[in-house]
Amino acid sequence: MNRxxxxxxxxxxxxxxxxxxxxxxxxxxxxxxxxxxTVWAGFSTKWYGELLRNEAFLDAAWVTIRVAVFSSTLAxxxxxxxxxxxxxxxxxxxxxxxxxxxxxxxxxxxVITGLSLLLLFIGIGLDxxxxxxxxxxxxxxxxxVSVVVSSRxxxxxxxxxxxxxxxxCSPAQAFRLVTLPIIAPAVISGWLLAFTLSLDDLVIASxxxxxxxxxxxxxxxxxxxxxxxxxxxxxxxxxxxxVTVGVITASLVTKRAMVRQQQDExxxxxxx
Amino acid sequence: MRRAVLIAIPYVWLLALFLVPxxxxxxxxxxxxxxAIPPYTPTLDLSAGWTGIKEFFSQLDLENYVWLxxxxxxxxxxLSSVKIAFISTFLTLLVGYPIAxxxxxxxxxxxxxxxxxxxxxxxxxFLIRVYAWxxxxxxxxxxxxxxxxxxxxxxxxxxLNTSTAVxxxxxxxxxxxxILPIYSALERMDGSLIEAAEDLGCSRLQAFWLxxxxxxxxxxxxxxxxxxxxxxxxxxxxxxxxxxxxxxxGKVLWEEFFSNRDWPVASAVAIVLLLxxxxxxxxxxxxxxxxxxxxx
Numbered sequence: 293m294n295r296x297x298x299x300x301x302x303x304x305x306x307x308x309x310x311x312x313x314x315x316x317x318x319x320x321x322x323x324x325x326x327x328x329x330t331v332w333a334g335f336s337t338k339w340y341g342e343l344l345r346n347e348a349f350l351d352a353a354w355v356t357i358r359v360a361v362f363s364s365t366l367a368x369x370x371x372x373x374x375x376x377x378x379x380x381x382x383x384x385x386x387x388x389x390x391x392x393x394x395x396x397x398x399x400x401x402x403v404i405t406g407l408s409l410l411l412l413f414i415g416i417g418l419d420x421x422x423x424x425x426x427x428x429x430x431x432x433x434x435x436x437v438s439v440v441v442s443s444r445x446x447x448x449x450x451x452x453x454x455x456x457x458x459x460x461c462s463p464a465q466a467f468r469l470v471t472l473p474i475i476a477p478a479v480i481s482g483w484l485l486a487f488t489l490s491l492d493d494l495v496i497a498s499x500x501x502x503x504x505x506x507x508x509x510x511x512x513x514x515x516x517x518x519x520x521x522x523x524x525x526x527x528x529x530x531x532x533x534x535v536t537v538g539v540i541t542a543s544l545v546t547k548r549a550m551v552r553q554q555q556d557e558x559x560x561x562x563x564x
Numbered sequence: 565m566r567r568a569v570l571i572a573i574p575y576v577w578l579l580a581l582f583l584v585p586x587x588x589x590x591x592x593x594x595x596x597x598x599x600a601i602p603p604y605t606p607t608l609d610l611s612a613g614w615t616g617i618k619e620f621f622s623q624l625d626l627e628n629y630v631w632l633x634x635x636x637x638x639x640x641x642x643l644s645s646v647k648i649a650f651i652s653t654f655l656t657l658l659v660g661y662p663i664a665x666x667x668x669x670x671x672x673x674x675x676x677x678x679x680x681x682x683x684x685x686x687x688x689x690f691l692i693r694v695y696a697w698x699x700x701x702x703x704x705x706x707x708x709x710x711x712x713x714x715x716x717x718x719x720x721x722x723x724l725n726t727s728t729a730v731x732x733x734x735x736x737x738x739x740x741x742x743i744l745p746i747y748s749a750l751e752r753m754d755g756s757l758i759e760a761a762e763d764l765g766c767s768r769l770q771a772f773w774l775x776x777x778x779x780x781x782x783x784x785x786x787x788x789x790x791x792x793x794x795x796x797x798x799x800x801x802x803x804x805x806x807x808x809x810x811x812x813x814g815k816v817l818w819e820e821f822f823s824n825r826d827w828p829v830a831s832a833v834a835i836v837l838l839l840x841x842x843x844x845x846x847x848x849x850x851x852x853x854x855x856x857x858x859x860x
Contacts, residue, residue, distance in 0.1 A: 300666035304678070307663035311685050311739065314696035317706055321699065330704045374574035384571055393578040399845050401797025403814045404834045407821060408585035411831070415588055431581040434574065463566065492689050495799055499821075509691050516691075516804060520699045528692040535688045543680060 315532060322525035329520045339526040349511060349527065356491060356508040359422060363429035364486035370430065371437025371486070372479055378438070379445040397435045405432055406499030413500065420502030428500040429490040436489060437482035444478035477546055484542060488535070593831035594624035604828050628832035638816065638833065642840065645813040648727070649795040652734040656791050657784065659735055660742035664783075665776075667743070668750035679747070686740040693737050694804050701729050701805070725807030733801040738794070742787040749783025750776070782855050789848040796844075797837060813837055 296304070322340075326333035343349060374394055381387075397405060409428045410420075418424055452474070456466040472479070494509040501507060515524055595604040632638045667678045685693060700706050701724040708720040723729050753776065761771040777784075799814035806812070813833065821830040 296666070296670055299662075300669050303662035304666040304670070307659070307666070308681060310659070310736070311682070314693070314700055314736070315685070315688070317700065318692070318696045329699055330702075330706065330709065370574045370577055373570055374578075377571045377574065381567060381571060386575070390571075390575055390578070393582050397582060399793050399841070399848075401794065401814060401837060401841070403797055403799055403817045404589070404838060407817070407830060407834055408589045409581065411588045411592060411827070412581070412585040427581060431577070434577070438574075488687055492691070494691055495818075509689070512691055512695070513800075513804075516695050516698065520695075520702065524695065525699075528689075528695065531692060532688050536684065539680075539684055539687050 318525055319529045319532065322522065322529040324522060324525075327522060329522055329525065339522040340530075343523055343526050343530075346523065349508070349523075352506050352508045352511040355422060355505050359425050359429060359497075359507060360487050360490040363426045363433060363490045364483050366426070366430040367434040367437050367486040368479060368483045371434035371482060372441050372475075374434065375438040375442035375445055379442050394435050394438055397432045398439070400432075402493075402495035406496040409496070410499040419504075420500060421504045424500045424502070425497050425505065425507065428496050429486075429493065432496065433486035433489045436485050437479075440482040440485060441475060441478045444475045448474060477549060481542070481546070484538075589831045589834055591624070592828055593628055593835050594626065595828050596623070596625075596627065628828045629836070631829060632832055632836060637811075638813075638836075641811045641813045641816045642836070644811045645796050645798075646840070648730065648734075648810075648812060649792045652731050652738075652795055653788050653792040655731060656735045656738055656742045657788060660739055660787065661746060661784075663739075664743045664746035664750055667747050668753070675751070682740050682743050682747075690737055691800060694733050694801055697729065697733055697736065697805060698724060701732070724805065725809075727806065727810050729805040730802055730810050730812075733805040734791075734795055734798070737801065738791045741790040745786040745790065746780055746783040749780040753779050782851070782858075785851050786848075786855075789844060789851070793841060793844050793848065796841060 321329055321332075323335050323337060324332055325336035325338070374390075377384075378391055378394065406428070409424075409431070413420060413424050413427075448471070452470050453466050456470045457463065461469065492509065493507075494513050497507045498510055498513075501510065512524060512527065515521060592604055663682075667675065667682070670678055698705075702708075703720045703722060703724070705724070707723070708717075711717045712720065723732075757775050757779070758771050761775045762768070766774060797814045798812060799818055802810050802812040802815050803818075806815075814837075817830055817833045817837070820826050820833060824830075
C-alpha cells in the first residue's frame with residue numbers, strides 16, 4: 293500500500309506538470325533577450341532593468357503594498373473580533389444577520405462587491421483613492437480571516453481561559469495571555485491570507501480606486517489586454533518568486549511552532 | 565459592556581460596508597438613467613421631509629429589469645455564464661479527481677509536500693496565472709510552436725479568444741479548489757474498506773466505483789460548488805482569454821458600468837446575478853451543514 297501504483301504516478305505527474313509548466317515557461321521567457329516573447333533569442337536580464345526604470349509600475353507596486361499592509365492588519369483585527377464574537381458570545385440581538393454578513397462576502401461575486409462599494413463611496417461623497425481601496429479590501433478579507441480564526445477557536449480548550457480567570461486575570465488579560473498565544477498561528481495565517489487577497493485583487497480595486505491611486509493588478513491588467521510583453525513576464529516572475537519564498541518560510545515557521553507545541557505537550561504530560 | 569463593544573465594531577463595519585451598499589445597488593437598479601452626476605434619478609432629498617420621501621419612492625420602478633428581458637444580450641449572457649460554469653466545473657472534476665486520488669494514495673511522508681504543491685499556485689496571483697496562458701495559447705504561442713514542430717498540425721490552431729481558452733483558464737485557476745476538498749475526503753477513507761470489497765469479489769474498478777466514489781461524495785460536492793459559484797460571476801478569465809464570442813455576465817456588468825456608464829442597468833444586472841447565485845449558495849450551505857452534523 294505504501295508504493296504508488298503506475299496510475300497514481302501518472303496522474304500526479306501530469307497534474308503537477310499542468311499546474312507548474314505555464315508558470316515555468318513564463319519565468320524562462322522573462323530572461324529572453326528578444327522583444328518577441330515567443331521566440332528565444334538568448335539569455336538576458338534587460339527586462340528586469342526596464343521594469344525597475346518604469347515609474348508607473350513602481351508607483352503602483354508601492355500603492356499595492358501599502359494598501360495590502362493596512363487592509364490586512366485592519367481585517368485581522370476586525371476578523372478576529374468577529375470570530376471571537378461568533379464562537380464565544382452565545383446569543384445576541386441580530387446574530388443571524390451578523391453571521392450571514394460574515395459568510396456572504398465569501399461567495400459574493402467580486403463585480404457585485406466592487407460595484408456596491410463604489411456606489412456607496414459616491415453616495416457619501418468619499419473621493420476614491422488609497423483610503424477607499426483599503427476600506428473595500430478590509431471588508432471582504434476580514435470575512436476570510438474570521439473563518440480561519442473561528443475554526444481554531446472552536447477546537448480550543450475553553451477551560452484554559454477559565455483557569456486564567458480563576459487565577460485572577462481580567463477578561464482582557466486572559467485573552468492577551470492565554471487565548472491570543474494559542475490562536476496566534478490562525479491569526480497569522482489569516483493576516484497572510486488577507487495580505488495576498490489584497491495584493492491579488494483586480495476587480496474590487498478597479499471599482500474602488502480613482503485616478504490618484506492605481507494598484508499593480510490594475511496596471512498589469514491594462515498592459516496585458518494589449519498582449520503578452522517581456523516586461524510583464526519579468527514582473528510576474530518577481531511576484532511568483534516573492535510569494536514562493538514567503539509561503540515556504542511561513543510553512544517552515546508554522547511547522548517549527550507545531551513541533552515545539554507537541555514537545556511542550558509531551559513534557560506537560562510527563563510531569564503529570 | 566466590553567462584550568457589547570466587541571460585537572459592535574465588526575458588526576457596524578459590515579453593516580456600513582456590506583449591507584448598506586447592497587441596498588444602494590438595489591435602489592439604483594430601480595432608478596432611471598440620467599445625464600447627471602450621479603447618472604441616475606431620483607436622488608433622495610431628505611430636506612423636503614415626508615413629501616420628499618414619498619416622491620422618491622413613487623419614482624422607483626422595475627423598468628431596468630424589464631429592459632433586461634427585452635434585450636437578448638442579457639439573458640444570453642446569464643445562460644452562457646451558467647453553461648460555462650457547469651461545463652468547466654465538470655472538466656475541473658475530471659482533471660482534479662485523479663490528482664486528489666493520487667495524493668491520498670501517496671506515502672504518508674510525501675503528503676504535506678504534495679499538499680503544499682497544490683496550495684502554492686493558489687497563493688500566486690490569479691491574474692498572472694491567467695496571463696501565463698495567453699503566451700501558451702496564442703497563434704504564435706508555445707503550444708502551436710510545439711504542435712507545428714512535431715508535425716501534428718500544419719497550420720496554427722486558433723485557441724486564444726475562444727471558449728476553449730476560457731475553459732482551460734478556468735480549470736487551471738480553480739483546480740486547487742477542487743483538489744483540496746476531494747483530497748481531504750479521500751484521505752480520511754479507511755483503506756481496509758477497499759480490501760473488504762475486493763475480498764468480496766469486486767474488481768479494482770468496481771471497488772473504486774462502488775466504494776471510493778460514494779465515500780468521497782461530500783468532497784466532490786463541496787469542490788464542485790467551490791468552483792461553480794465563483795465562475796458564474798467570473799470577469800478576468802473571459803476578458804483575457806475569451807473573445808467577443810464568449811459572453812459572461814461578469815464581463816457584461818463590467819462593460820455596462822465602465823463603458824456604457826449605465827449605472828441603473830448595471831445594478832439590475834448585479835441583482836439578477838445574485839438571485840441566480842442564491843440557489844447554489846443555499847444548496848452548498850445545506851451540504852456543509854449536513855457534513856458537519858455527520859462528523860459532529
